[in-house]
Amino acid sequence: MTLVNEPEPVYWNPVKACLLILSLTTHYICELLFIVGSGVYARDIAEVVGGAEISSWCISAVTILTAAFAPPIAQAADFWGRKWLLVVPTFLGFIGSIVVATAQSMQVAIIGFAIGGASFGAQPLVHAVASEVLPRRHRPYAQSTVNSSIGVGAIIALTFGEKIRALDWIGFLLFNAGLVTFCVGLSYSQNPFPWTNAHLLAPFLTGVGILAALVLYEVKFKKDGLFHHGLFQHRNFPIAVTAVAIEGLVFVAASNYYPFEMATVLAGRISSFRVAVCFAVAFVALFAIANVVGAYIHRTKTVRGPAMASFVGFIIFGAASASIKSSTPEAHFWGFVIFYGIGLGTCLITLLTTAQLATPPELISITSGLMASMRSFGGAVGVAIQLAIFNSGLNSNLVPQVTAAVEPLGLSATSIGPLIAALDTENRTLIQAVPGVNQEIIEAAEAARTDAFVLGFRDVWISVAAFAAFGIFICYFVENPKTEFNSKIDAPLEGTARVRELEKPHVSIRDDASPAAMSAVSE
Structure with a gap:
């Protein structure tokens, strides 16, 4: 008789797991609406409640709070489980949305975005839970599902006090x-x-x-703290962390400046709703490409190619956006934004899968937390860098451009400053009240002002393309973790005695086994 150890069986409930992932996608949909709104609609909010000079803090509040809360929530989840650390922050998002919706001043709106930003601290748990309830070979599908909508349980044998002390x-x-x-x-x-x-x-x-x-x-x-040394055993993790910070920088640049530039260049010819619909095309592209990329990674067990391809999409988007002029037709905006969506839909899936497969299973929550935090860190730093670049380009060109346009038409130098200030308000009554202006001067000044804004936008897009090029460079060194794409489930939903029984090594008896051996096995 010969005893044969059969492969360890894998049991999981696809229906239950898919329902859980579906609920996680709704969480991400709400986050997407919130953060995109903080960038795209900040200027629209300012038109109603005022405070345009501090409107950039809307998206800054979200990115800073995300980066601040994601790591501690991710680590705490390993001690107290995932459920309430998903529920409570999500409730804060509900409160923050109400505050923003009812705000009567920009300061209150920023407070609302800050409260809602705290809910983004649960973002790493969305990625962690979605991955750990499925077989590892299906992780690209999990991440593509989460991102197309855009746990390891509590540690056993620790008391509450020990858990508190264990946090960093x-x-x-x-x-x-x-x-x-x-x-x-x-x-x-x-x-x-x-x-x-x-x-x-x-x-x-x-x-x-x-x-x-x-x-x-x-x-x-x-x-074994916030930056657990076990996370850095493989080079893929630090590469993924750096790359996702760059992705965060690109994300906030697109959210802040693409709709802004479109509305500026096409002023008077396009509605704010149409601008928003155009930007939404990026997320249609994201939805379309995310599942394709997930299937590709699953089939080929490779991540380096998709990671590099995502930053190629960002480079094309940045370079195309940098080519925009005041005469660029609307159709170009609808086309350029597709490349942003392709890059976005490819990048997060690939980088999160790469990071999670490069770190120990028991650290998946911290892994996802640091990824979410570094993405927001990149976004927060990006907001500041891009604002400085934009303001520098605009301020160095605005007065010279307007002056060169209106002085030949007879406007005195003393009226140029008030005219520029009036143009910023977009109030026709104030513009026409500037001494010495006429319709010809107003049209020339508006065209010159648009040209100055375009130069400021151009510098931002050049910086985006440069960062994306660095992203391609570092992703070249990613190692494809082919052996990690297997059927192992790190935290099965059916974590019961049934699963433990199923996971015991099974012993089968070949046909040539002797009666004595069969009797011994049955005993």
Whole structure:
């Protein structure tokens, strides 16, 4: 007789798992509506409640709060489970949405976005839960499902007090304090302070110092904290973290400036609703490409090619957007944004799958948390960098462009400043009240102003393309984790005695087994 150990069986409930993933996608849909609205509609909110000069803080509040809350929530989920750490932050998103919807001032709207931004702290759990309830070979499908809509249970044998002590409180404090002050400093760049101003330098340098202290603490003194050393055993994880930060930077650039530029270039010829529909085409492309990419990764067991391809899409989008002029027709905007959607739909799926398969299963929550946090960190830094680039390009061209356009038409130099200020209000009564203006001068000034804005936008898109090129470079070094695409389920939904029984090694008896051996086995 010969005893044969059969492969370990895998049992999972596809219906139950799919229903759970469906509920997670609704969470992501709400997040998508919230964060895109914070960028696309910030200026529309300002038109109603005022405060246009601080409208950039709408999306900054969301990205900063996401980066601040994602890591601690992700680590806490390994001690207390996923459920309530998904439910409570999601409820904050509900409250934040109501605050924004009923805001009577831009300050209150920003508070609403900040409250809603706290709900994004649960974002890593969406990715973690979606992946860990399915066989590993199906993870690309899980991530594509989550992103097309755009757990490891609590640690056993720990008491409540031990769980509290196990959290990396020092790391959380340093990370949050450093991130917030760093981003606040960057956000002040050219908005309105120059780099030599103490209002900018104080928070910026403080943030740099705190983040440097965080690096020292996590490297030398805390090996199992916020940046668990087990996460960095494979080169794919640090590459994925860096790449997703670049993706976050591209995301906020597109959300902030693409609708803005379209509305500026096509002013008077297009409605804000049509601008929003055009930008929504990117997410239609995301939905279409996400499932294709998920299937491709599943079939080929490769991630390097899709990762590089996603940044190629971003480069094309950035380069095409940089070519926009004041005479660019509307149809071009509808075409360019598709490349952004293709890059977006490919990037997150690939990078999250890459990161999760490069780290130990018991650290999947922290893995997803750091990915979400670094994406928001890239977005927060991107907001500040892009705002500084845009303001620099606009301010250096606006007055010269308008002056060159209206002085030959007879407008005095003393009226140029008031005319530019009136143009910014888009109030025809104020514009016509500027001394010495006529319809010809107004039209020339508006055209020159549009040209100056286009130059500011162009510099932003050039920076986006440059960062995307760096993304291609680092993704070239990603290693395809082909052996990790298997049928193992890290946290099966049916975690019961039935599963434990199924997971026991089975013993089968070949036909040539002797009666004595069969009797021994049956006993």
